[in-house]
Amino acid sequence: MRQRVLTSLMVLTAVLVSTLMVTVPVIGQAGQAPAKAKKAAYTPPKLPWGDPDLQGLWPGTDLIEVPMQRDAKAGERTEVTPEEFAQRQAKAERTAENDKVAYVAKDSKVGINPPGYWLEHGRPQKITSLVVDPPNGRIPDLTDQAKQKAAQAKQAKQGHGPNESPEDQSLYDRCISRGVMGSILPVIYNNGTQIVQGPGYVAIRYEMIHETKIIPLDGSPHPSSNIKSYMGDARGHWEGNTLVIETTNFLGDKNGIGLNGGGTPHSADMVLTEKWTRTAPDMMEYTATINDPKTWVQPWTIRMPLRLNPEFPLYEYACHEGNYAMFNMLKGARADEAAAEAAKAGKK
Amino acid sequence: MRRIPSVAAAAVGLLLNVSLAVSPAWAHHAFAAEYDGKKQVHLEGVVTQMEWINPHTWIHIDVTEPDGKVTSWMVEGGSPNILLRRGFNKGSLEKGQKIAVDGFQAKDGSNRANGSNITYPDGKKLFLGSSGTGAPADPGPGK
Numbered sequence: 001m002r003q004r005v006l007t008s009l010m011v012l013t014a015v016l017v018s019t020l021m022v023t024v025p026v027i028g029q030a031g032q033a034p035a036k037a038k039k040a041a042y043t044p045p046k047l048p049w050g051d052p053d054l055q056g057l058w059p060g061t062d063l064i065e066v067p068m069q070r071d072a073k074a075g076e077r078t079e080v081t082p083e084e085f086a087q088r089q090a091k092a093e094r095t096a097e098n099d100k101v102a103y104v105a106k107d108s109k110v111g112i113n114p115p116g117y118w119l120e121h122g123r124p125q126k127i128t129s130l131v132v133d134p135p136n137g138r139i140p141d142l143t144d145q146a147k148q149k150a151a152q153a154k155q156a157k158q159g160h161g162p163n164e165s166p167e168d169q170s171l172y173d174r175c176i177s178r179g180v181m182g183s184i185l186p187v188i189y190n191n192g193t194q195i196v197q198g199p200g201y202v203a204i205r206y207e208m209i210h211e212t213k214i215i216p217l218d219g220s221p222h223p224s225s226n227i228k229s230y231m232g233d234a235r236g237h238w239e240g241n242t243l244v245i246e247t248t249n250f251l252g253d254k255n256g257i258g259l260n261g262g263g264t265p266h267s268a269d270m271v272l273t274e275k276w277t278r279t280a281p282d283m284m285e286y287t288a289t290i291n292d293p294k295t296w297v298q299p300w301t302i303r304m305p306l307r308l309n310p311e312f313p314l315y316e317y318a319c320h321e322g323n324y325a326m327f328n329m330l331k332g333a334r335a336d337e338a339a340a341e342a343a344k345a346g347k348k
Numbered sequence: 349m350r351r352i353p354s355v356a357a358a359a360v361g362l363l364l365n366v367s368l369a370v371s372p373a374w375a376h377h378a379f380a381a382e383y384d385g386k387k388q389v390h391l392e393g394v395v396t397q398m399e400w401i402n403p404h405t406w407i408h409i410d411v412t413e414p415d416g417k418v419t420s421w422m423v424e425g426g427s428p429n430i431l432l433r434r435g436f437n438k439g440s441l442e443k444g445q446k447i448a449v450d451g452f453q454a455k456d457g458s459n460r461a462n463g464s465n466i467t468y469p470d471g472k473k474l475f476l477g478s479s480g481t482g483a484p485a486d487p488g489p490g491k
Contacts, residue, residue: 099477106471110388110450110464112379117434117477118426163381173377175403189430207429315429322401324424329381332455 044241044278049199051217052241054276057313058193058284058306059207060186062122063130065091068185068258068302070129070137078137079126088124095121120189125305130185133289133301139257142264146295149253150264163333166326172260173326175209175319177230179255180247180272181288181302183211187259192314193306195276202236202243208260210317215245222248228268230254243276257290257302267294282308377403382424383462387453391421391461392469395445400428400438407463409447423449423463426475436475447474 044052065088074080080088098116129137142150162168172178183206184193192207204213215236222233225248233249252268255261270292277285284306291299393409405425410418425431441447448467454460466474 095477102473102476103471104450104465104467104473108450108465110452112383112385112452112462112464114379114426114462115464115475117473117475118430119477120430120433162378169377189427192429312433315432317402317429319402322399322406323403324401324406324422325377325382325403328454328460329377331458332382332384335384335454335456 042279047197051197051199051238052243052278053197054195054202054243054278054284055197056195056308057310058195058286059309059312060184060191060193060304060306061120061309061312062125062307063186063304064120064122064188064191066125066127066130066186068130069139070131072136072138074128074137076135076137078128078132080128085124085126092121092124118189120191122186123307127303127305130302130304131300132287132303134298140296140298140300143293143295143297146264146267161333161337163329166330169326169329170260170262171230171255172209172262175323177211177255177261178206178209179257179261179266180231180250181257181290182255182259182261183209183231184286184288184304185257185259185302186304190317192312194314202245205314207314208317209319213247222246225249228252232270232272239275241277245272245274245276247272247274264295266290266292269294279305284308379462382454382460383452384455385452387457389449389451389453389461391423391449391451393421393447393449395441395443395447396420397443398425398438398441402428404428405431407441407447407466409449419459421449421459421461423451423461423466425463425466431475434475441474 044054047053047055070077095116099121131137131139134140160168166174172182177183187208190208192205194205196203196205200217202215202217204215205211206213211231213231213234215234217236217238219237220235222235227233228249228251230251232247234245234247236243236245238244248271250266250268250270252270253265256263256265258264270290273289273291275285275287279285286304286306287301289299289301290296391409391411393411395407396410397408399406399408405428407423407425409421409423411421412418446469448465448469448471449461449463450465451461451463468474
């Protein structure tokens, strides 16, 4: 109890301190419009063969705390209020303090979920949501067709436990693929993204479940629509200093446009347009426009400012070889069933 | 070197879980599907192996029961990539190192546990959290 009081006091202090701290930057923000214009004018260095240099490690770690969809109360506001930003800063400072505690308290309680050291943390951000278009920052409505499909999928699962077979797990849990957007949307850990360029090609690597997209820049067309894959077929070109990637030929009804490939699955006909623009030596603006008229009533766009972090190398992510979790979850479900059967038999 | 399942502690653990459950997408997979929230365990043992595998690491320990019997346990740890970024490496946890684990046992009753708290015998955390990516050059949040 005493610890709780202490924690409350610490939180209150942190809030007060960060409120005081943000006063100065807030005044500075009034002059940010020219700074933005300056950003757009940034010219990235060129590679020996003339392409803009986008190479490097661009993890999404800073965006972990930014919600995908905007709080409806924020309306069309793209940045949080100074008070909200102070809260985000205070939370980050609290997390940093908690992380530094070196000893486990004698009476500390544990839960089934993993402890804090499993999580990566980034710098607090001002943006209100990752979705920026429609202007309300919300994912558009599903089409009638998509709603029907979702209802059918739900019905098919009726009376079917969540762990009856490996196929009940997500493609992520099965170490197959997080899909084209699930591979880059920020999650609790392993948010590494790397760009490597060569003449005529760009390669983008994603850390978790380790996808690599190799993108030809030679103007060649997408293959026949009969050829489909989880990550689709990506083709790129330059518009000024912006790398524009159009991806088609997806396997439909597999991954969604959500964290780790969750959310409503997109269709095979989705056209994804991604733009990579270096806005400063250490900043990249990344946008992705999802155009899938079979699934959403209108196209929508996600925007993420990514910060260069040379200290965030991608480590190999060989998932399947050690995926004990699959076995453990299925075994857990069988144990639950056996216990339920035994309880039933006991009552008779 | 003992194993103490505690019903009271498990009840508290369950309460804590309820509050944690609101956190989005906690980990790679559903921990509640793997572990039994009613079987809290305290394990003190000696490391025999650490498996650096994805999606999550596993620490193997030998636990000596009060009657002298040795049982082997597997404890689920963090993702290898995040541990590496924290500066932890394959030489960080040697065979023979004594550790204590507070967690919950697998639902099927086998000797597997989640490692909610993994500490050295003096209570020092085996894996510390990090204010940033764990990289030395990262100034952490708010800087």
